[in-house]
Amino acid sequence: MTLMPNETRRGFLGLIGAGLVAVTAAPAWALNTDEARALIQKSLDEVYAVINSGQPPAQMFKTFEAIFARYADVDIIARSALGPAARQAGAAEFAAYKQAFQGYIGRKYGKRFREFIGSKIEVTGAKKVKSFYAVTSVAYLKGRSPMEVEWHVSDKSGQSRYFNIIIEGVNMLASERAEVGAMLAKRGGDIAALTADLEKAG
Amino acid sequence: MPAKIFPTAVCATFLLAACASDQDGDGINDRYEPMNRRVHDFNRGVDANLVKPLSSGMSGGDGKGEGVGSRAVEVVGNFGENLALPGKAVNHLLQGKPAPAVRTTFRFLVNSSLGLAGFLDPAGKDFALPEEDTDFGQTLAVWGVGEGAYLELPLIGPSTERDAVGRLVDLVIDPTRQWLNRDEYLISLGTRVVSKAGERGRFSDSVDSILHESADSYAQTRLIWMQHRRHELGEEGDYIDPYAE
Numbered sequence: 001m002t003l004m005p006n007e008t009r010r011g012f013l014g015l016i017g018a019g020l021v022a023v024t025a026a027p028a029w030a031l032n033t034d035e036a037r038a039l040i041q042k043s044l045d046e047v048y049a050v051i052n053s054g055q056p057p058a059q060m061f062k063t064f065e066a067i068f069a070r071y072a073d074v075d076i077i078a079r080s081a082l083g084p085a086a087r088q089a090g091a092a093e094f095a096a097y098k099q100a101f102q103g104y105i106g107r108k109y110g111k112r113f114r115e116f117i118g119s120k121i122e123v124t125g126a127k128k129v130k131s132f133y134a135v136t137s138v139a140y141l142k143g144r145s146p147m148e149v150e151w152h153v154s155d156k157s158g159q160s161r162y163f164n165i166i167i168e169g170v171n172m173l174a175s176e177r178a179e180v181g182a183m184l185a186k187r188g189g190d191i192a193a194l195t196a197d198l199e200k201a202g
Numbered sequence: 203m204p205a206k207i208f209p210t211a212v213c214a215t216f217l218l219a220a221c222a223s224d225q226d227g228d229g230i231n232d233r234y235e236p237m238n239r240r241v242h243d244f245n246r247g248v249d250a251n252l253v254k255p256l257s258s259g260m261s262g263g264d265g266k267g268e269g270v271g272s273r274a275v276e277v278v279g280n281f282g283e284n285l286a287l288p289g290k291a292v293n294h295l296l297q298g299k300p301a302p303a304v305r306t307t308f309r310f311l312v313n314s315s316l317g318l319a320g321f322l323d324p325a326g327k328d329f330a331l332p333e334e335d336t337d338f339g340q341t342l343a344v345w346g347v348g349e350g351a352y353l354e355l356p357l358i359g360p361s362t363e364r365d366a367v368g369r370l371v372d373l374v375i376d377p378t379r380q381w382l383n384r385d386e387y388l389i390s391l392g393t394r395v396v397s398k399a400g401e402r403g404r405f406s407d408s409v410d411s412i413l414h415e416s417a418d419s420y421a422q423t424r425l426i427w428m429q430h431r432r433h434e435l436g437e438e439g440d441y442i443d444p445y446a447e
Contacts, residue, residue, distance in 0.1 A: 080444035112407050130443055143276075143404060145332065156445045163444060169433020170426050173442050178425050182418035201415075 031160050033126040036133035036153040039160055041123050043071055044137075048120075051113050060113060065106025073154065073161035074102050080163075081176040082191075085184060089191050097191055100198035101180070107202035118142050121149065131156070132163075139167075229439050230428050231351045238354040242420045245359060246413055249402075254410075257403035277321050279397025283333065284313045284320025285390040289376040293336045297344040302334045309333065335434075338375065339368030343435045352424055360427035 050063050068074065078098040079086045086094065119141040126135045132154040139147045152164040164173045180194070183201070187193035232238065287310040294303035309332075312325040325331040342364050343349070350363025361369070373379075379387055402409060416422040432438045 076444045080442075080447070108411065111411070115405070115407065129441060131445065132443070134441075152441070154445060164442060168430055169438055170429045171442065173444065174429065175422060175425060178421050179417055182416070182421055186417060201417075 031133060031153065031155040033128065033133060035160065036135050036151075037123055037126040039071075039153055040126075040135040040137065040151045040162070043067070043162070044121050044123070048116075051116050057110075057113070061107045061110040064110040064113075065103055068106055069102050071161060073157045073163045074098060076157065076163050077105075077173065077176070078102070080173055081180040082184070083177060083181055085189065085191060093191050093195075097195045097198070100195045104198045104202040105176075111202070115141060135162075230424060231349075232424065233351045234353060238352065238424075239420050241354045241356050242423065244356060245354065246419065248357065249409075249413055253399060253402055254406070257399045258406060275396060275400035275403070278393050279400050280313070280317070280323050281320045282390060282393030282395075282397045284310060284317070285378050286376075286394060287313075287333075288378055289372055290334070290336050292375055292377060293338055293341045293372075294334070296338075296341045297336070302336070305331055306334055337365075337368055338371040339365035340435055342368055343437065349432075349437070352428065354420075354424070360423055360431075362428075362431070365431070 046067055047064070050060055050067070053060075055063065075098065078101040079094075081101065082089070082094075082097065089097065119139065121137050121139045123135060123137045126133055128134075129152075132152050135151040135153060137149045137151070139149050141147070147168050149168075150166040151162050152166070153160060153162045155161075164171060166172070180198075183197055184191070184194045187197065287306050291303045291306040291310070294300075294306060308329075309325040312329055312331065313320045313323060316322075316324045326333065339362075347364055353361045353363060353366055355361050355366060358369070378390060382390060412422050412426065413419050429438070
């Protein structure tokens with residue numbers, strides 16, 4: 001059951017927007033619950049600084065992308081989204097895809113920044129799950145009941161980075177897997193064509 | 203053209219029902235996928251041509267949800283949601299949860315009186331009695347009924363076999379059906395629709411992203427809705443660990 005009273009099925013419609021906050025995290029040393037928690041707190045502070053900066057949207061999307069690239073494990077997220085095809089891709093081909101994927105994420109989630117104006121997200125806890133850490137937070141968006149947002153943080157890449165965000169049960173990694181999978185299928189498995197499409201998408 | 207193909211597709215879908223569940227490996231049984239996809243295209247058309255233009259008008263037209271229209275929709279939506287509370291209290295009871303049933307009943311009484319027949323929400327704002335959502339689909343889940351196959355219903359949207367049955371039962375067990383006359387009851391259903399349309403306006407960017415900008419909006423809708431519904435019912439799957447794959 002949900003942690004908090006859930007105001008109708010409203011959750012479903014708005015929750016994707018919360019992915020915007022997908023955009024940051026700060027570096028740390030060997031990971032523990034406090035550090036995982038601090039990482040997400042710092043990331044949220046940075047995202048809100050951009051949201052409240054009043055920059056033009058196009059510039060905001062670039063800033064979101066830069067923050068995402070700095071603090072998320074873009075490599076594993078992009079690889080996971082591409083699925084089995086990632087294993088067959090050449091190094092240069094994968095690098096180009098990853099670059100395009102990163103821009104696509106910055107635009108796609110950045111576009112929802114308006115839903116976050118006047119909102120706040122409180123980090124509420126952190127726990128070890130399997131080989132990584134789950135940081136829990138609650139998002140208070142205007143006109144909505146509070147939403148649970150969970151962040152998965154790992155240091156398997158050599159640095160502490162987050163690799164997944166789960167908003168009221170909806171998982172960013174799983175949705176991007178489905179989306180990129182559909183885009184790749186449309187191109188008959190051609191990764192270069194998918195890369196070109198991602199550069200325009202989001 | 204679609205008029206001819208559609209019945210054929212429906213028949214074919216039911217004949218094929220036994221095959222092909224969970225082809226995508228995401229733990230969703232979608233044995234009615236061909237039929238669901240046709241319904242999805244229809245729903246998407248309704249959204250683009252009717253719901254989206256109407257709801258953007260209702261939310262004040264600027265997408266920010268701050269206009270007079272948005273306020274009106276909120277008030278009408280409150281009225282509709284208040285009338286749905288007795289049915290929710292019944293479901294809390296059927297799930298063996300008296301505490302939320304009592305809170306939901308108090309919420310209904312406070313908002314029906316101090317909240318001027320439910321147009322305002324003093325229970326949530328001043329009495330710490332927020333809405334605790336539930337439905338008969340959840341009751342069935344609590345009773346141990348399986349989720350069944352995924353369904354996309356015309357106009358209503360994503361559902362499962364279990365939730366579709368739940369929706370029908372919710373109409374039957376709704377106590378307000380006994381209290382209101384037929385016209386009042388239809389008005390109460392209408393105001394619930396208004397409250398849904400108001401949500402469409404407030405979350406237009408998110409809805410557009412899923413319905414109108416996705417490479418496969420059917421698959422995105424199905425995945426996102428199923429994950430959220432399972433989370434709501436405490437039936438979520440395991441964590442994804444991409445490092446272990």
